[in-house]
Structures are given as C-alpha cells and as structure tokens.
Amino acid sequence: MKDKRILFVSSEVVPYLPETELALTAFNAAKNAHSKGVQTRIFMPRFGVINERRHQLHEVIRLSGMNLVVDDMDMPLIIKVASIPKERMQVYFIDNEEYFKRKAVFTDEDDQLFEDNDERAIFFAKGVVETVKKLNWAPDIIHVHGWMASLLPLYLREFYNEEPLFSESKIITSVYSNPFEGTLNEKLADKLKFDLNENDKIATVRIPSHTNILKSAIENSDAIIHGSENISEELTTFIEEKKVPVLSFQEENFKESYLSFYADLVSAK
Template sequence: MTDKKVLFVASEMVPYLPENEVSSMAYESPRMVNQMGGQIRIFMPRFGNINERRHQLHEVIRLSGMNLVVNDMDMPLIIKVASIPKERIQVYFIDNDEYFKRKATFSDEEGNLFPDNDERAIFFAKGVVETVKKLNWSPDAIHVHGWMASLLPLYLKKYYADEPLFAESKIITSIYNKGFEGTLDESMFEKVKFDGFAEDDIDVLKNATYNNILKLAIENSDGVVVASKEVPDELKEFISSQNKPVLSYTSSEEFENSYTNFYKTKILS
C-alpha cells in the first residue's frame, strides 16, 4: 500500500461518535492503510453531537466558503479539520449550520429519522468531492462506509464523470447491517434528479429505503466489502447479481490481511 492514495468517506467514525460497526471500521481501515505507508484522507459529516472543543476541530478558511446547490437551494459549505493525535491522522468534516448543527446524527430523541436526511446525504457527497478538488488530491481508491455516505459513488460516476481528478479512482462500498427503518423523504428522487441524472440511473430512489440506497452505491462501485456478519438478504442477492469483486465478511481481528489483499489484488491492480 506504500504511497497509494486512499480516500475514506464515512457516515460516522470513532473517536468522534460512539463506537459501532460502521464507526469502528471507518477508523480501523484508514489507520491500517496509514500504517502501511499509504496516503489517506478521511471525510465525515460534522454532526452537532461531536464535541468540537474536546476534539479540537477548527475551520479551514481556504477550503470553506463555497455554496453547494441542493434541490435549487444554495447551501454554504464549511470545512473543519481535526487530528487523531496518537495516529497522526487528519479528519476533514463537512459542515453546514442548516444540516449539521442539531445535537444528533440521523434521528431525533424519539428515534424518528430527520426529514432532511436525503438533502444532508446529497450535500455531504458534493461537499466531499468539491473539497478533494480544492485539495487537488487524486485518490487511487475511495472507500465508502455508512449509508449517509452512500450517494458518493453515484455522484462520482455520473455527476462528476468528467472530473479528471477522479478518472482513475476505484470506488469500494462497505455494506453494513446497520441501516434505518422506513424510507427517507419521498421527494428524494426528485431532489437527486434535479442534478441532471437520468431517471433510469436513480429509479430505486422513488422508494428510498436503506436497501435501495445501498443498491445504488453498489451499482456505482468497483468493488464491495461485506462488512457485517449479517446483511439483508435483498442486498446479498443484489451483490451476487453484480459482476464486481466482493470481499466476504471478515472479523475485526482478521480484517487487515483480507482488506490489504483485496485492495492490492482486486482494486488497485
């Protein structure tokens, strides 16, 4: 992995949010690549329940300041950064007061999904790409963790198809059992379609379930990692129907060799 550039894009990650399958692997996989001499960048949303003072987040003025269009609305992009001291790893945070100021991640105190989660996912995908463009950093591989990050493969393959910085980048999506019940906003299809996608490319978003959003990510990825011991049968079947490299589930104790081999032989070869 020496000198390979890998972009990690995650819905959540320790130590900034509580530990779970997604947040743990979103930390462990870049840490592994970093230790093996790879170059990494990590992006995640700056949720309002992340303690900025404790984790020493600060705004990067030169990267902030642009507006991203979401469903015909101009939404200001703020970029913050923090370091994980013991690993010497830097994390970039995509922020916007309207979308990420509230003191929670995906749902309210009653467990109801936030009605604008679809717009937050669109904003996050565009924010990551626009920031990487400003950094002028061309990744060899892009590894996506968690459903709020899962629009990124679609946007990279279609919306940013002519962006030379990502012309050679290979996209990997990790599939987790941790999703959400129900659907995102019923107008999500129209909001994504606003960005110029063909209806056929995003048809599954007419019913924006967890499984359908992940299907869209799988369809637009170059490789798939099954990151949970149990994943929905519907997703298993869909993965099987795609002619893509797949890494089967590996326990957290044994993931390093499996991930490294998958990166080297199936994605970066």
C-alpha cells in the first residue's frame, strides 16, 4: 500500500470532536495507513464547536470561493485546513456559515436533529468531491465514516460517475451502531432529485432514517467494514445481500486487518 492514496471522509474525527468510537476509528485508520507510507487526506465538516485557534485551522483561499448548489440554492464553499499534531496528516474542513457556524454538531439544545441536516449532508458530499477535484488528487480508496458522510458514495456513483479523477477509486463504507432517532428532513429525496433526477437509488432514502441513509452508502460501495461490534440485524442482512467484500469488527488486529483489506481491494479487478 505504500504510495497509494486513501481519502478518509468522516463526520467525526479526533482531536477536533470528542472521542467516540467513530471519531477514534476514523482517526486511527488514517493514522495507521499514513504511518505505512500511504498518502492520506482526511475530510470532515467544520462544525462550529471546533476551536479554530486551538487547532490552528486556516482558510485555503485557492480552494475556497466556489458555490455549491443545494436544492437550487447557491451555497458558498469555504475550505479550511489543519495538521494533526505529531502525525503530519492534513485535515480538510468543509465549511459554510449557514450550515456549520452554529455551536453544535447534529442536534439543537433540545437534542432535536437540525432541520437542515439533510442539506448539510448534501453540501458536505459535494464539497468533498469538488475540493478533491481542485487538488487534482486521485484516491485509490475512499473510506467513508458516519451518516453525515453517507451520501458521498451515492454522489460519486451517480452525479460524478463520469469524473475521471475517481474512475479507479474503490469506495469503502464503515458502518457504526450510533443511530439517531427519527428521520432527517422528509424532503431529502426531493432535494437529491435536483442533482440526480428520477434516479432509482433515491428510493432508498425516501424515508431518510439512519438505517436507510446507511443502506444508500452500502449499496453504492465496493466494500464494507463493521466499525462497531454490534450492527443491527437489518443492516447486517442488507450488507450480506450486497455480496461485496466485508471486514468484520476488528478489536485485536485493527492495524493489520485494515491495511490488508485496503490492499486486497486495490488489487482486485
């Protein structure tokens, strides 16, 4: 895997957000690959709770400045970057004042999901792709973590399917047992139609529950990793029916197992 390129896209990464199973796993997967000579880039949303001064985030003017269209609205894209101390790994932050300035991550002070989480997820997916295109950095593997990143596989497969930069990229989705209650905005499918027209794959998120959003990521991925020990039976069955390479939950041999899984996927025809 030395000199291969892996793009890690996660809704949560330590040290920028609190330590959760997802945030730690995304960080450790990237750190381990980076330590073995893999070229890595990490992308995450620039949530308002992230302390820019402490973590030394700075805007990258040459990457910022474009507008992304979300449900027929032009939303300015701001790109910020930081380096994880001691690791020399670059982290790119997808930012927009309307979507990410608020001092919270996914829910309000009453623990209710933000009404625009669906648009935030669309903006994040498109922001990642457009930024990587500007970097002209073709990843061998794109490893997705977290539900807010889970529209990325759909966009890569359907909206950016003719983008040559990603023509050889293999998509891995890690599935975690960290569901939210209820659903995202019920108009998510209609908003996706602005980019994807009457695409059959939109039907998966017609009811935008946590499970269905992950199903969308799974059905548009080349391989799946169980990021948590206990995944719901519904998702486990859905993964099995997909008939793609699957890595079971790793506790003891995390480093070796992930690298081997990456290498096998890259070498597969």
